[in-house]
Amino acid sequence: MSATATRARRRPVMFAAAVATATVMAAAALATAPGAAAASAPLAGYELSWGIKDSYRNYVTGPYTKGTFTVSDGASQADGNGVFTFTDGQGTYDSTNHTLHLAFKGTLVSESPVHGFKRVMSDFQYDSATGILTADLTADDGPTQQDVPFAKVAAPAGSDMSGLATILTTEAGTFLGGSNYAGAAGDPLSVVKKPGTTSPSPSPSDPETTSPEPTSSPTTSASPSESETGTPSTSPKPGDSASQSAEPTASTSPSASTAPAPSKGDIADGRLTWGVKDSFRGYVVGPVAKGRIAASDGASQASGNGAFTFADATGSYDTEAGALSAAFKGSVNFKGHQGEGEGGGYGLDLTLDNVRASLDGGSGKLTADVTSLGEKSPNVVLADLKAASAKLTAKGDVITVNDVTATLTGAGAKAFGGFYDKGTALDPVNLSVALTKGAELPSGNGTSGGGSGTGGTGTSGGTGGTGGTGTGGTGSTTGGVGSTTGGIGGSMAATGSDIPVGALGAAAAATVAAGAGVLYALRRRRDTEA
Structure with missing residues (x-):
């Protein structure tokens, strides 16, 4: 036009x-x-x-x-x-x-x-x-x-x-x-x-920020969204990310104590909010894995298949050195690719617990115990952390550090079955720790309340067409997952060592390509390894 x-x-x-x-x-x-x-x-x-x-x-x-x-x-x-x-x-x-x-x-x-x-x-x-x-x-x-x-x-x-x-x-x-x-x-x-053209090059300054209400509406059939949870989200998502709940950026609750908190000591309480990766959450409950997510033992999940909050922090801090180390209670389990028949096992069964975060001068690690298909690998460093500031400042006897970038490590990549490469951006980490027993943590922090939560099972879409070798996996015009690596497969099997423990990484792709029969082969392999 x-x-x-x-x-x-x-x-x-x-x-x-x-x-x-x-x-x-x-x-x-x-x-x-x-x-x-x-x-x-x-x-x-x-x-x-x-x-x-x-x-x-x-x-x-x-x-x-x-x-x-x-x-x-x-x-x-x-x-x-x-x-x-x-x-x-x-x-x-x-x-x-x-x-x-x-x-x-x-x-x-x-x-x-x-x-x-x-x-x-x-x-x-x-x-x-x-x-x-x-x-x-x-x-x-x-x-x-x-x-x-x-x-x-x-x-x-x-x-x-x-x-x-x-x-x-x-x-x-x-x-x-x-x-x-x-x-x-x-x-x-x-x-x-483009260089070499002669038309005027006006230099705009701030244009009006209001935009006319869109009136045109394209055809509604569409490809899968980047985070399908079974129930479409109505909340916009900022940035190459994707799904984040509103989170406070600073503590606004005054401490019950009038005396300033010491510069170093033990953490009295705290919580950490982290979504792992929005596209992974969407995949688990989506039309391919058809799984569920459960948070327990003090962890909770925000509504709409949102981020997880791990509570009751313990650890230590040193504001002068800009360092803290905190461990949090709570467990999150992801299940998907269930086998056919009554009591069919899951091809994807991953649990993260004993989540710990450390920061020193603005850099740190996110660590967790990883259990995949019954095999537990303790102390897996899942992500490298980077805060916006090297300083840790207490307000109202609370240290709050939000929007900490989390980048997948090599051990973390193995924990995700190789479907995410080392260096992939994960969901940001938000944490608040109380330095005294009387200090009140900020409300919310990305959750919809305490207790345990469960992500729903995604609805299945139509069967995809045939592509490559074999029949294409279950598809949908409204389901699926986008990610920085083009989707996620199934396996969470990995340890902090160089040897993976449960061979599910290639299995999820095989599930999509070859059907549910692969899940039984995986279960047999697990029994053999055990």
């Missing part, structure tokens, strides 16, 4: 830089373009780079979906399943209202014969006035929806339109395959002028 046809949708946004220069160039252009709108200058030679969302790309090309991305008509994709670039951006710059509107060439198709979906995206257009990125969308063999609001784009900083934050719209969530995408943070978006 041409920029002229969509000009009526623009509304004023101030440009702080290059306005005078752009105005002069616009006037010169208008002198040679009779009949053009007043103070409007043509733009050409722009490129738009955007990856939609990394977890969606990894889901499409992952081991269960076995899908592909195809680019044409001027679009391209970076190596390693990277971001997409749309070219030949043309449009107008209105020097009176200080807005620009650009339309880009390129068609992008995501498709999976196994899960039976095809999504076509084209005619991406960026409007700095509304802060909206639109596209023409076609789902499967349905009609093409024109100019569908696909993402809300953050305001540029001066003349720099690179790395702009994006939020996927409700329409995008429907099109991509699940409500979990709606309102989620997409990949950063960049609009740059």
Whole structure:
């Protein structure tokens, strides 16, 4: 669709830089373009780079979906399943209202014969006035929806339109395959002028942040969402993550004691909230594993298949050294891939307990005892931790450290059966520890209350098509999992050593490929090893 046809949708946004220069160039252009709108200058030679969302790309090309991305008509994709670039951006710059509107060439198709979906995206257009990125969308063999609001784009900083934050719209969530995408943070978006072109390069400043309510609605059949829990989530998820409950960033509860807490000593209480990995939780209760999640012994799980909270911390702290070491009560069990027949065993049976976190100067470890298919491996270092600050500050006799990044270790990768690589980002860790018995911990911290919780069993989708060798696994147009590694298979069998203990890693993929019969073979192997 041409920029002229969509000009009526623009509304004023101030440009702080290059306005005078752009105005002069616009006037010169208008002198040679009779009949053009007043103070409007043509733009050409722009490129738009955007990856939609990394977890969606990894889901499409992952081991269960076995899908592909195809680019044409001027679009391209970076190596390693990277971001997409749309070219030949043309449009107008209105020097009176200080807005620009650009339309880009390129068609992008995501498709999976196994899960039976095809999504076509084209005619991406960026409007700095509304802060909206639109596209023409076609789902499967349905009609093409024109100019569908696909993402809300953050305001540029001066003349720099690179790395702009994006939020996927409700329409995008429907099109991509699940409500979990709606309102989620997409990949950063960049609009740059290709070298060698001569049209004006206006430099926008903060555009209006309000966006028109989307009105277009694409076809509703869709590919699996990045975290399917059996009950669609209605809460947007921020960032390449995915599922997080609202968590306090600081303690607001005063201590019952008026005396300041000592700089070092024993931890009186505390809790740690961690979701392990949102895509893994979704996989366990989703249509492939058809499993369940249970939190017990002092651990709890937030509603909507959310994060886990481990309670009753013990340990020590030293605020002067910026160090703490805490152990937490609670156990979380994941079960999936149950064999057929009464009393059929589970191909995936993983328990995490005795969770411990340590920080020293902002860096640390997350450790747990891992039990897979009955084989227990104590003291497995699952993740490397990195806090935003090297300091530990007590407020109200409570130390609170939120949004600690957790990166999968080599031993942790074995605990996940090799389906997540070492270095994969896990869910962030949030912890609060009380330094005195009278101190009150922040409420919530990502949970929906104490006690034990159980994640529901996901509903099964339709049977996937045949792909590769054998028959494709159970698929669904609304189920499934996205992740930074393209989904997760079944095995949690691993130890802190170099030798895995339960051979389920390849088994989950085999379950999808060959059916439930593999589960019995796994059970026999476990009995043999025992």
